[in-house]
Amino acid sequence: MKTDPxxxxxxxxxLSGRPHAAADSGLNPDSLPASxxxxxxxxxxxxxxxxxxxxxxxASWARDINALSQSLRDGETIFGWLETDLDASxxxxxxxxxxxxxxxxxxxIGDADWQQWPLVAGLRLARRDHAGVGSLELFxxxxxLARWRYTLSGDTAAGRLIEQFGRRLAALQxxxxxxxxxxxxxxxxxxxxxPGQDECPNCNKEILSPPSTWTLFRLWRFAxxxxxxxxxxxxxMLASTAATLVPPxxxxxxxxxxxxxxxxxxxxDTHKVYLLLGGLFAAAIVAWSLGWAKTYILAxxxxxxxxDLRTTTYQHLQTLSLEYFGGKRTGDLITRIGxxxxxxxxxxxxxxxxxxxxxxxxxxxxxxxxxxxxxxxLVTLAPLPFIAWLIHVVRDRLRYGFEQIDxxxxxxxxxxxDTIPGIRxxxxxxxxxxxxxxxxxxxARNLAxxxxxxxxxxxxxxxxxxxxxxxxxxxxxxxxxQVSQDAITVGVLSAFLAYIGRFYTRLxxxxxxxxxxxxxxxGAKRIFDVLDHVxxxxxxxxxxxxxxxxxxxxxxxxxxxxxGNRTVLRDVDLDIHAGEMIGLVGHSxxxxxxxxxxxxxFYDVSEGSIRIDGVDLRSLSVADYRRxxxxxxxxxxxxxxxxxxxxxxxxxxxxxxxxxxxxxxxxAHEFILRLPHGYDSLVGERGQALSGxxxxxxxxxxxxxxxxxxxxxxxxxxxxxxxxxxxxQGALENLIRGRTTIAIAHRLSTLRRADRLVVLDRGRxxxxxxxxxxxxxEGAYFRLYEAQTKQLEEQIAEAGWVVASTDRRTxxxxxx
Amino acid sequence: xxxxxxxxxxxxTAASTAAGAAFALRRDSFGLLVYAGADGVEHTGVVPVRAFxxxxxxxxxxxxxxxxxxxxxxxxxxxxxVELCALINEELANxxxxxxxxxxxxxxxxxxxxxxxxxxxxxxxxxxxRSEDDIRRLASPALLIADAHGLHFLxxxxxxxxxxxxxxLDRFL
Numbered sequence: 001m002k003t004d005p006x007x008x009x010x011x012x013x014x015l016s017g018r019p020h021a022a023a024d025s026g027l028n029p030d031s032l033p034a035s036x037x038x039x040x041x042x043x044x045x046x047x048x049x050x051x052x053x054x055x056x057x058x059a060s061w062a063r064d065i066n067a068l069s070q071s072l073r074d075g076e077t078i079f080g081w082l083e084t085d086l087d088a089s090x091x092x093x094x095x096x097x098x099x100x101x102x103x104x105x106x107x108x109i110g111d112a113d114w115q116q117w118p119l120v121a122g123l124r125l126a127r128r129d130h131a132g133v134g135s136l137e138l139f140x141x142x143x144x145l146a147r148w149r150y151t152l153s154g155d156t157a158a159g160r161l162i163e164q165f166g167r168r169l170a171a172l173q174x175x176x177x178x179x180x181x182x183x184x185x186x187x188x189x190x191x192x193x194x195p196g197q198d199e200c201p202n203c204n205k206e207i208l209s210p211p212s213t214w215t216l217f218r219l220w221r222f223a224x225x226x227x228x229x230x231x232x233x234x235x236x237m238l239a240s241t242a243a244t245l246v247p248p249x250x251x252x253x254x255x256x257x258x259x260x261x262x263x264x265x266x267x268x269d270t271h272k273v274y275l276l277l278g279g280l281f282a283a284a285i286v287a288w289s290l291g292w293a294k295t296y297i298l299a300x301x302x303x304x305x306x307x308d309l310r311t312t313t314y315q316h317l318q319t320l321s322l323e324y325f326g327g328k329r330t331g332d333l334i335t336r337i338g339x340x341x342x343x344x345x346x347x348x349x350x351x352x353x354x355x356x357x358x359x360x361x362x363x364x365x366x367x368x369x370x371x372x373x374x375x376x377x378l379v380t381l382a383p384l385p386f387i388a389w390l391i392h393v394v395r396d397r398l399r400y401g402f403e404q405i406d407x408x409x410x411x412x413x414x415x416x417x418d419t420i421p422g423i424r425x426x427x428x429x430x431x432x433x434x435x436x437x438x439x440x441x442x443x444a445r446n447l448a449x450x451x452x453x454x455x456x457x458x459x460x461x462x463x464x465x466x467x468x469x470x471x472x473x474x475x476x477x478x479x480x481x482q483v484s485q486d487a488i489t490v491g492v493l494s495a496f497l498a499y500i501g502r503f504y505t506r507l508x509x510x511x512x513x514x515x516x517x518x519x520x521x522x523g524a525k526r527i528f529d530v531l532d533h534v535x536x537x538x539x540x541x542x543x544x545x546x547x548x549x550x551x552x553x554x555x556x557x558x559x560x561x562x563x564g565n566r567t568v569l570r571d572v573d574l575d576i577h578a579g580e581m582i583g584l585v586g587h588s589x590x591x592x593x594x595x596x597x598x599x600x601x602f603y604d605v606s607e608g609s610i611r612i613d614g615v616d617l618r619s620l621s622v623a624d625y626r627r628x629x630x631x632x633x634x635x636x637x638x639x640x641x642x643x644x645x646x647x648x649x650x651x652x653x654x655x656x657x658x659x660x661x662x663x664x665x666x667x668a669h670e671f672i673l674r675l676p677h678g679y680d681s682l683v684g685e686r687g688q689a690l691s692g693x694x695x696x697x698x699x700x701x702x703x704x705x706x707x708x709x710x711x712x713x714x715x716x717x718x719x720x721x722x723x724x725x726x727x728x729q730g731a732l733e734n735l736i737r738g739r740t741t742i743a744i745a746h747r748l749s750t751l752r753r754a755d756r757l758v759v760l761d762r763g764r765x766x767x768x769x770x771x772x773x774x775x776x777x778e779g780a781y782f783r784l785y786e787a788q789t790k791q792l793e794e795q796i797a798e799a800g801w802v803v804a805s806t807d808r809r810t811x812x813x814x815x816x
Numbered sequence: 817x818x819x820x821x822x823x824x825x826x827x828x829t830a831a832s833t834a835a836g837a838a839f840a841l842r843r844d845s846f847g848l849l850v851y852a853g854a855d856g857v858e859h860t861g862v863v864p865v866r867a868f869x870x871x872x873x874x875x876x877x878x879x880x881x882x883x884x885x886x887x888x889x890x891x892x893x894x895x896x897x898v899e900l901c902a903l904i905n906e907e908l909a910n911x912x913x914x915x916x917x918x919x920x921x922x923x924x925x926x927x928x929x930x931x932x933x934x935x936x937x938x939x940x941x942x943x944x945x946r947s948e949d950d951i952r953r954l955a956s957p958a959l960l961i962a963d964a965h966g967l968h969f970l971x972x973x974x975x976x977x978x979x980x981x982x983x984x985l986d987r988f989l
Contacts, residue, residue, distance in 0.1 A: 092915070131967075152967070
């Protein structure tokens with residue numbers, strides 16, 4: 001929907017529950033004294049409730065809610081409810097809390113009647129959560145009146161109930177209705193939808209329907225572009241299979257018209273022999289050339305499908321949020337994209353092809369056999385259903401087995417991916433043996449799962465072979481009997497046996513398709529798991545264009561964020577003006593980095609909103625927005641490549657002059673020139689070793705080059721010693737100039753240039769203001785500052801340094 | 817794991833083993849715990865927290881004040897006077913929820929996301945398993961399963977489950 005990106009002025013009022021003298025609500029608030037309101041406003045109230053209450057009551061409580069609404073008097077109207085799924089002792093017992101325009105009612109599953117609390121001044125409804133359990137608490141001035149528990153699936157509903165509670169209370173007190181909620185609601189979960197957002201991010205997060213078991217058919221999406229070649233391949237396959245069926249057919253006349261008459265004393269018909277042998281040879285040549293063409297075309301196509309699959313998966317992976325990467329292990333993701341797609345590719349090019357050939361061959365053979373002699377054909381084909389059944393039975397068992405093998409295999413890879421990057425820690429703590437043991441354990445699990453699958457598998461193949469032998473035996477027996485009855489000729493029997501030889505060997509190889517199909521299906525499922533994962537930072541369908549010129553005003557409104565079951569931020573309000581530098585201060589774990597991640601939109605807020613120049617972050621195109629953000633992290637990451645490439649990472653088309661200018665401004669130019677290959681030196685993994693300060697200056701140059709409006713420094717100078725920090729500071733000052741800057745720093749001294757400091761404590765903003773003001777206030781910041789200064793002084797005293805001589809001091813111990 | 821942790825600060829140990837307990841706890845009308853230490857200063861909104869809620873729930877409980885600072889370290893709850901112990905246990909029971917899965921009744925599919933119908937020590941419920949990665953292997957044979965809403969469910973011994981549950985569970989491991 002096309003909507004005005006500007007915030008509606010009413011929206012803030014709604015959230016804070018303040019009454020809003022609304023001329024558009026259909027009520028004339030001024031003429032309604034609180035006491036007279038109910039009767040007159042009953043109808044209007046019902047309309048309002050219909051618009052604002054959740055769409056349908058929870059199924060298990062629908063009857064009680066209906067009964068309740070029948071019994072309400074004097075126009076009392078239900079405005080909302082929350083189904084609680086935990087009782088006071090945290091057992092899974094359902095309960096309900098209902099809000100009307102004048103009362104709050106609650107009932108547990110065993111309760112005889114409703115408990116109720118009239119809405120009076122001073123009543124407060126609040127929620128909090130801990131370790132996945134939410135509590136909704138009702139207070140008055142003096143005490144806690146009631147407490148309800150719910151799992152966090154009800155958290156959004158609880159939030160809405162609290163909001164509605166505030167609105168109802170305000171309406172009762174002032175006598176006028178707050179402005180109606182204007183934003184659209186998600187039809188499934190009633191979450192507020194933002195302008196430009198068609199789908200609810202909450203619902204998208206948990207798609208409850210599992211991927212279909214016919215996962216392999218979903219590969220059609222990737223095969224579709226090659227359907228022409230696929231059709232050609234299929235026709236070739238048809239023709240080549242038909243060609244391979246000619247030779248056994250020719251054995252019939254060879255036997256009946258040449259060999260048997262000869263045995264009976266007739267001379268050999270040389271002409272006929274030449275004709276038949278020529279036919280055999282021609283059939284072989286045709287089958288060979290057609291088979292070659294078919295295999296080549298289909299292998300070509302399947303390789304392309306595999307490549308597309310890999311690229312698409314990687315492309316999709318890049319759009320997923322940090323949340324996804326946080327929850328996945330690198331090794332596992334690498335396996336999925338690397339070997340799984342390869343396995344699918346091999347399956348398509350080799351096994352599926354063979355299988356299709358086999359099926360065709362069986363169908364054609366059956367047709368030929370029936371045309372020669374229906375009775376003998378019937379006997380020949382009799383074991384077929386049995387074998388099919390066997391394949392079906394084993395298939396299920398094998399599939400889960402193979403899926404398990406895949407998971408275990410990913411686990412083995414994960415152990416490697418865990419330890420190899422951390423090898424320094426492993427060696428430093430002399431834990432090599434432990435890591436080997438961990439690997440062995442993962443490997444042992446791999447073995448155990450494989451053993452289980454092999455148990456079924458090893459029995460399966462010989463069984464199919466046995467079936468084949470028995471089938472042959474039956475055909476011999478039945479055939480001999482038929483020959484003896486003169487029902488068929490020896491030639492027919494020999495043709496049958498020749499066909500069956502091929503037929504049953506194909507069955508044997510066909511049974512192999514079971515395992516490879518299941519493996520490929522399991523692989524496909526794991527790839528589609530990635531592909532089906534909807535980013536928790538969804539790209540909006542109609543992005544609002546970035547305001548031009550882009551100034552970089554950031555306003556954070558009532559933002560809450562939960563990571564898993566931990567509430568990291570709650571009710572954060574912050575305005576950052578264009579060009580301002582803000583220092584975020586607080587203990588570690590106070591939510592500084594999370595706030596920054598939210599502003600970068602690496603995560604989406606759980607509650608509230610962040611607006612950039614007045615536009616909600618979620619309605620902007622992610623890439624467009626991030627292009628305006630410069631990020632300097634504590635541990636600068638350099639990709640494998642030249643220094644110039646690394647500096648130009650955010651702007652690959654930057655000219656050499658631009659790169660050098662950025663490096664100069666970042667105070668990196670000189671040290672780069674000192675490297676043997678200058679800007680062409682290789683860095684990153686396997687590259688030139690650079691010091692922390694040097695890497696940091698390269699990452700500053702990288703941020704400078706894209707000339708961002710918003711700059712984020714996340715502990716940019718924390719991992720370097722003081723001396724290097726001073727150098728970096730110089731570089732940073734060039735970077736900060738004229739940009740909206742948010743800096744996080746442990747060392748408060750590094751924030752002295754900040755216009756304003758924001759002190760966070762356990763997810764809330766506790767103080768805000770310039771350094772001097774905060775010191776004068778003697779609050780949380782003062783304590784932090786004091787602690788740090790004291791610590792510094794103590795360290796200096798302990799080291800026996802004389803503060804005055806810092807300019808020519810010896811190597812500081814911290815540099816190690 | 818918890819066995820080889822070096823002895824914590826002697827002050828805390830002394831406080832918890834002292835016969836009369838050098839602190840007082842009570843619950844105020846808002847349902848919050850109020851702690852008064854040896855210095856007589858009252859802290860409202862004190863929260864008890866287990867250090868090893870899964871591996872050693874019985875030992876190591878800390879009292880944390882509203883600012884998140886540790887006020888008291890209790891080596892063993894059982895060593896406290898009965899009424900204090902009861903108060904702390906009540907508050908712990910109020911806050912923590914790691915239901916133990918007794919059996920898995922049914923699962924909606926063997927591919928994730930999957931909705932499981934389970935019976936726990938706290939009643940029957942439904943959970944959504946987002947992906948197999950949400951099943952965490954603790955020290956064998958225990959498993960910890962995180963549902964889509966961040967609640968954690970414990971399986972103490974997966975081999976002790978009934979055959980049906982084990983079979984269902986096996987498909988996800």
